[in-house]
Amino acid sequence: xxxxxxxxxxxxxxxxxxxxxxxxxxxxxxxxxxxxxxxxxxxxxxxxxxxxxxxxxxxxxxxxxxxxxxxxxxxxxxxxxxxxxxxxxxxxxxxxxxxxxxxxxxxxxxxxxxxxxxxxxxxxxxxxxxxxxxxxxxxxxxxxxxxxxxxxxxxxxxxxxxxxxxxxxxxxxxxxxxxxxxxxxxxxxxxxxxxxxxxxxxxxxxxxxxxxxxxxxxxxxxxxxxxxxxxxxxxxxxxxxxxxxxxxxxxxxxxxxxxxxxxxxxxxxxxxxxxxxxxxxxxxxxxxxxxxxxxxxxxxxxxxxxxxxxxxxxxxxxxxxxxxxxxxxxxxxxxxxxxxxxxxxxxxxxxxxxxxxxxxxxxxxxxxxxxx
Amino acid sequence: xxxxxxxxxxxxxxxxxxxxxxxxxxxxxxxxxxxxxxxxxxxxxxxxxxxxxxxxxxxxxxxxxxxxxxxxxxxxxxxxxxxxxxxxxxxxxxxxxxxxxxxxxxxxxxxxxxxxxxxxxxxxxxxxxxxxxxxxxxxxxxxxxxxxxxxxxxxxxxxxxxxxxxxxxxxxxxxxxxxxxxxxxxxxxxxxxxxxxxxxxxxxxxxxxxxxxxxxxxxxxxxxxxxxxxxxx
Amino acid sequence: xxxxxxxxxxxxxxxxxxxxxxxxxxxxxxxxxxxxxxxxxxxxxxxxxxxxxxxxxxxxxxxxxxxxxxxxxxxxxxxxxxxxxxxxxxxxxxxxxxxxxxxxxxxxxxxxxxxxxxxxxxxxxxxxxxxxxxxxxxxxxxxxxxxxxxxxxxxxxxxxxxxxxxxxxxxxxxxxxxxxxxxxxxxxxxxxxxxxxxxxxxxxxxxxxxxxxxxxxxxxxxxxxxxxxxxxxxxxxxxxxxxxxxxxxxxxxxxxxxxxxxxxxxxxxxxxxxxxxxxxxxxxxxxxxxxxxxxxxxxxxxxxxxxxxxxxxxxxxxxxxxxxxxxxxxxxxxxxxxxxxx
Numbered sequence: 001x002x003x004x005x006x007x008x009x010x011x012x013x014x015x016x017x018x019x020x021x022x023x024x025x026x027x028x029x030x031x032x033x034x035x036x037x038x039x040x041x042x043x044x045x046x047x048x049x050x051x052x053x054x055x056x057x058x059x060x061x062x063x064x065x066x067x068x069x070x071x072x073x074x075x076x077x078x079x080x081x082x083x084x085x086x087x088x089x090x091x092x093x094x095x096x097x098x099x100x101x102x103x104x105x106x107x108x109x110x111x112x113x114x115x116x117x118x119x120x121x122x123x124x125x126x127x128x129x130x131x132x133x134x135x136x137x138x139x140x141x142x143x144x145x146x147x148x149x150x151x152x153x154x155x156x157x158x159x160x161x162x163x164x165x166x167x168x169x170x171x172x173x174x175x176x177x178x179x180x181x182x183x184x185x186x187x188x189x190x191x192x193x194x195x196x197x198x199x200x201x202x203x204x205x206x207x208x209x210x211x212x213x214x215x216x217x218x219x220x221x222x223x224x225x226x227x228x229x230x231x232x233x234x235x236x237x238x239x240x241x242x243x244x245x246x247x248x249x250x251x252x253x254x255x256x257x258x259x260x261x262x263x264x265x266x267x268x269x270x271x272x273x274x275x276x277x278x279x280x281x282x283x284x285x286x287x288x289x290x291x292x293x294x295x296x297x298x299x300x301x302x303x304x305x306x307x308x309x310x311x312x313x314x315x316x317x318x319x320x321x322x323x324x325x326x327x328x329x330x331x332x333x334x335x336x337x338x339x340x341x342x343x344x345x346x347x348x349x350x351x352x353x354x355x356x357x358x359x360x361x362x363x364x365x366x367x368x369x370x371x372x
Numbered sequence: 373x374x375x376x377x378x379x380x381x382x383x384x385x386x387x388x389x390x391x392x393x394x395x396x397x398x399x400x401x402x403x404x405x406x407x408x409x410x411x412x413x414x415x416x417x418x419x420x421x422x423x424x425x426x427x428x429x430x431x432x433x434x435x436x437x438x439x440x441x442x443x444x445x446x447x448x449x450x451x452x453x454x455x456x457x458x459x460x461x462x463x464x465x466x467x468x469x470x471x472x473x474x475x476x477x478x479x480x481x482x483x484x485x486x487x488x489x490x491x492x493x494x495x496x497x498x499x500x501x502x503x504x505x506x507x508x509x510x511x512x513x514x515x516x517x518x519x520x521x522x523x524x525x526x527x528x529x530x531x532x533x534x535x536x537x538x539x540x541x542x543x544x545x546x547x548x549x550x551x552x553x554x555x556x557x558x559x560x561x562x563x564x565x566x567x568x569x570x571x572x573x574x575x576x577x578x579x580x581x582x583x584x585x586x587x588x589x590x591x592x593x594x595x596x597x598x599x600x601x602x603x604x605x
Numbered sequence: 606x607x608x609x610x611x612x613x614x615x616x617x618x619x620x621x622x623x624x625x626x627x628x629x630x631x632x633x634x635x636x637x638x639x640x641x642x643x644x645x646x647x648x649x650x651x652x653x654x655x656x657x658x659x660x661x662x663x664x665x666x667x668x669x670x671x672x673x674x675x676x677x678x679x680x681x682x683x684x685x686x687x688x689x690x691x692x693x694x695x696x697x698x699x700x701x702x703x704x705x706x707x708x709x710x711x712x713x714x715x716x717x718x719x720x721x722x723x724x725x726x727x728x729x730x731x732x733x734x735x736x737x738x739x740x741x742x743x744x745x746x747x748x749x750x751x752x753x754x755x756x757x758x759x760x761x762x763x764x765x766x767x768x769x770x771x772x773x774x775x776x777x778x779x780x781x782x783x784x785x786x787x788x789x790x791x792x793x794x795x796x797x798x799x800x801x802x803x804x805x806x807x808x809x810x811x812x813x814x815x816x817x818x819x820x821x822x823x824x825x826x827x828x829x830x831x832x833x834x835x836x837x838x839x840x841x842x843x844x845x846x847x848x849x850x851x852x853x854x855x856x857x858x859x860x861x862x863x864x865x866x867x868x869x870x871x872x873x874x875x876x877x878x879x880x881x882x883x884x885x886x887x888x889x890x891x892x893x894x895x896x897x898x899x900x901x902x903x904x905x906x907x908x909x910x911x912x913x914x915x916x917x918x919x920x921x922x923x924x925x926x927x928x929x930x931x932x933x934x935x936x937x938x939x940x941x942x943x944x945x946x947x
Contacts, residue, residue, distance in 0.1 A: 053724065140911060140922040141799050144671045149646040149663050160721070160785040162728045167670045167802035181785075241780075273783070434838050454841050463839035471698040472831035473881075478888040482828055482840070506887065507832070519836070526840070 016074035022049075026216065028191040029055050030179040033198075036071050045205070047072060048198060050177055053159060060177055062154075062199075080174045082199065083153045087111065089199055090136060090152035092161045094119045094337045096178055099193040102341035103211040107133065109200045111152035114138035114163070120334040138163075147173060154199050184272055186252045186259075186343035187216055193341055218344035219259075226261035226351040232290040235265040237274075239314045244282040248275045256343065257293070260350035265289060279314060286318030291354075292325045293367065299331040305370045325370040326353055333366035383445060383529045383561050384409045385431055387589075390440035392423065392430040399438050400426045406589050408563060412556050412579025415572060415594075416565040418605050422584040424565040425466065425534050431563070432463050432532045462523035466535035468515035469507045476510075476518050477503040483525040493521055497551065512539035520548070524555065531555065533564040545571060553577045573598040622891055625883055629898040633680065636905035640676045641668065643912075670803060677810055678801035679904040682866055683876070685813035685858040687900025688820050690873030691880075691892060692851050695827050697757050703874035704859035706764040707852065711771040712743025713863040714794070718775040721790045722782040729800050732793060733864045740860035743767065748852050752845070795922030796867040798908055805865045816857050817897055823850065824889035870924040871931030876900040878934055903930065 023033040023045065034047040046068035052059035058076040063069040069081050088111025091097050097119055100110050107127050112134030113119060127133035134150045137143040142163035147155075154176045155164075164170040176199065180192040190212060197208025234257055237246025247253045248271035249264070257264045265285055269275045277285075286292065294308075305325055309316050319325070328335045339346050349367050352359035387406045393399035400423035408414045408431075418424050429435040431442055433449040442449040444460060452460070472479070476499065480490045494500050497517055507515055516536055523531050533552075537545045545568055552562055556577040572578055574595075581592040583604040592601050620628070649664040656665035689704040697706070705711065716739025717732050719725075747764060754760045779787055801809070826847055829837040834844060862869060880895045881887070910926035913919055920926070 137919065139919045140795060140925075141797055143645050144799060145644045145646045145667050148667050148671055158785050160789040165729045165800045165802050165805075167674070167804075169666050169670050429835065432839065434835055454843065458839075458841040461839070463836065465833060465835050467833065469832040469836065471833070473887040474828055474831055475885070475887060478828065478886070479832065481888070482825060504885070519832075 028188040086153040090155045092157045098337040098341045100196045102193045103208040185255045222347045223259045228261040231263035234262045236293040244277040245274045289320045295328045297330045326367045328366045382410045386443040388441040391438040392426045393438045414563040414580045418584030461530040462526035462528045464533040472507040530561045570598045674801040674806040677806040678798045680901040681810040681813045682862045683900035683904030684897035686872035687876035687896040689858040691877040691896045708743035708767040709740040709859040710868045711768045713740040715771040718778045722778040736864040744856040793867045796869045796924040827889040871927040875931035875934045
């Protein structure tokens with residue numbers, strides 16, 4: 001999607017031998033900046049490259065403005081130019097709101113979002129109520145009229161979530177794919193907050209950098225302190241269609257558990273996606289493990305182990321003999337929002353869980369042990 | 373469509389070394405050479421399964437011959453254009469149109485836009501009160517009568533009927549035959565296959581009687597007795 | 606077959622055919638205007654003219670590029686699917702046939718599932734192209750085998766089985782898909798008029814108009830067809846040509862509509878029955894125009910359900926609204942059939 005009347009003069013099909021300097025993020029793998037020269041010859045960060053879902057090649061290149069667009073002799077993938085005239089970034093996912101809020105407490109730079117019912121951020125709700133942020137709906141359909149009349153400077157989506165058809169007005173809305181959900185490391189996921197900062201301006205990028213650095217620093221210190229001699233065996237996942245589904249060894253949850261000084265039983269089963277294990281195999285793994293971790297949505301009273309067993313008969317089979325289950329209840333904690341942007345607190349939560357009663361956190365933990 | 377004047381000339385249906393049947397099956401009847409000519413009722417009789425329906429449909433040009441030709445007035449039917457075929461021959465199936473929701477007047481309007489002419493004909497056939505009824509809501513007997521009226525309205529020299537009275541009660545059958553006789557009086561050519569031939573015994577409008585027997589087609593005496601016809605099939 | 610609709614409404618209101626047509630036109634006009642006037646944006650009506658200039662104002666863009674295409678698409682889809690359903694029901698002598706019996710919708714669904722669920726991902730343009738290709742492939746398959754089947758029941762069952770096979774393949778793809786992709790596919794399956802642009806709505810509208818004229822030109826043949834194949838043939842109906850034309854028209858109508866809107870439920874199946882409830886006429890010369898109008902009307906009504914009747918925060922997905930409107934109608938048809946068929 002291209003904004004602007006002129007296409008760069010050159011761009012022979014594919015024969016681009018120029019070498020560029022890139023600024024890559026510390027941990028994240030899904031994006032990087034390409035250093036271009038501005039008209040005065042200075043190196044500026046005016047161009048962001050986002051990879052495809054396999055993280056193999058650049059799928060989208062985003063330019064701050066049309067000057068940057070024209071100064072790139074070798075553009076790759078789909079080219080998007082941000083809309084400087086509009087104010088604010090529109091989001092599709094609650095995670096993206098959190099990645100904005102991580103460095104922008106008041107969400108000044110949030111134009112609005114879709115599926116607002118899923119957003120748990122208090123600040124976001126205030127902005128919506130005050131009318132400072134727009135509700136773009138989404139259920140059952142996106143409010144295209146709102147998109148036209150309140151156009152954001154960028155619309156951040158997952159690659160699958162593009163609500164825009166090919167009407168002429170859609171060319172004025174820059175679509176930015178955000179791939180934080182594919183990052184294998186929790187810090188990598190959080191580092192996408194820098195992208196949101198960059199989408200606004202350099203000052204915001206600086207704020208995002210600072211916010212992330214603090215998160216990374218805390219994460220690292222907690223990680224080092226959590227090293228154990230004999231890590232406890234932990235598994236996650238749930239039963240679906242008669243099989244056990246759990247994140248694979250390269251998923252972010254695996255990294256998180258390992259960094260918390262635990263041993264993830266599926267570590268050797270590689271892949272970022274879910275692994276599927278026959279239930280019979282799972283029975284032995286489950287019972288011998290030290291603890292079982294779960295993310296679920298349970299509203300009402302505090303969930304207990306007996307209630308968990310009632311939810312599905314087969315939970316009884318995989319329950320560890322130790323009867324230790326730790327659960328993140330998404331109805332009570334913004335697991336998909338705020339906690340994505342704060343992997344340091346998540347790590348602290350996990351290490352604290354296994355520390356025993358001597359550990360306490362400043363804020364309400366997300367993962368908690370289930371009572372009987 | 374001017375009425376009966378054009379029907380006074382003698383029309384001919386010829387079978388020329390004709391074999392009839394269905395694809396993939398053995399021929400039902402083979403190597404027939406025969407001729408039906410002139411206004412009047414041409415009756416075709418035969419036992420069940422002898423091929424009456426297949427024969428009459430092939431003669432009507434509604435089914436392809438397995439071999440040989442069907443000729444109308446000397447022309448190969450397969451080469452006659454569809455519009456000319458439609459203006460030359462009307463057909464009444466043995467099964468009434470149980471799936472058509474068309475009302476009687478809508479069905480008849482397909483041939484005759486003049487509602488008055490249609491009403492007159494309906495009255496003549498004692499169907500006067502039926503014109504708003506759907507074909508599928510009529511009893512089989514009534515529906516077949518409507519189909520006959522439709523065929524008449526098609527205003528063709530030939531009307532071919534395949535077991536038209538299969539669903540009729542006795543009284544209706546007699547009515548049907550007298551109606552067919554009335555048509556013949558106006559110069560129409562009627563070919564009909566039927567089991568009712570005992571009702572046609574001695575009918576002066578009977579032009580020919582053809583029996584389908586083991587050896588093919590046999591011409592019987594139209595003035596002959598019902599028993600004599602019976603003996604030949 | 607049966608005709609047990611009892612022409613309840615017609616008798617009650619004492620209206621002639623032309624009266625109902627006039628009323629339908631008026632209702633379509635009123636509903637269209639209501640859709641154009643109401644939306645989530647406050648409109649500066651004076652600036653509408655700017656759309657014809659070089660830089661249109663916001664209100665003009667909203668009106669001409671969001672509201673207008675949606676209304677046009679609803680009308681085109683309702684009319685097109687209604688006509689398609691009528692032709693299928695007449696052709697198959699079956700009151701429960703619809704445009705989907707020939708596998709058009711499931712062919713489109715299969716193609717979109719392949720594109721979306723295997724991660725080739727795509728916006729609405731890619732989905733539309735995939736849907737078109739899929740529905741035409743399914744139709745080509747049906748066309749190819751239709752000559753080999755004796756009897757309509759065989760063709761109908763073939764279409765049903767094709768639907769099952771394609772549906773099963775889609776289920777397999779769904780089981781293997783990632784959550785995001787699955788969600789997108791589910792959204793596509795809900796159907797919508799809201800993804801139409803002025804261009805796509807215009808193209809579909811044009812195709813629908815052409816198809817309706819073509820269908821109308823066949824009205825006598827369709828009437829003759831109801832009386833049985835042999836009788837129809839004796840009245841000059843060329844069965845294979847009629848079959849090919851109907852398959853082509855179904856492809857044009859259902860295929861193009863599914864490409865832009867996703868699989869739209871019930872309009873094809875229920876509209877002809879609603880029309881037959883409103884009028885005692887059964888000749889296609891009368892049924893075709895009324896089916897087009899009533900279909901358009903139903904679509905416009907359903908779209909208010911999607912918009913939450915303008916009152917509620919969120920409505921329901923299009924197919925849900927249509928099914929809630931359409932299913933009671935089909936039930937009514939079945940009940941009437943059981944009680945009045947002799």
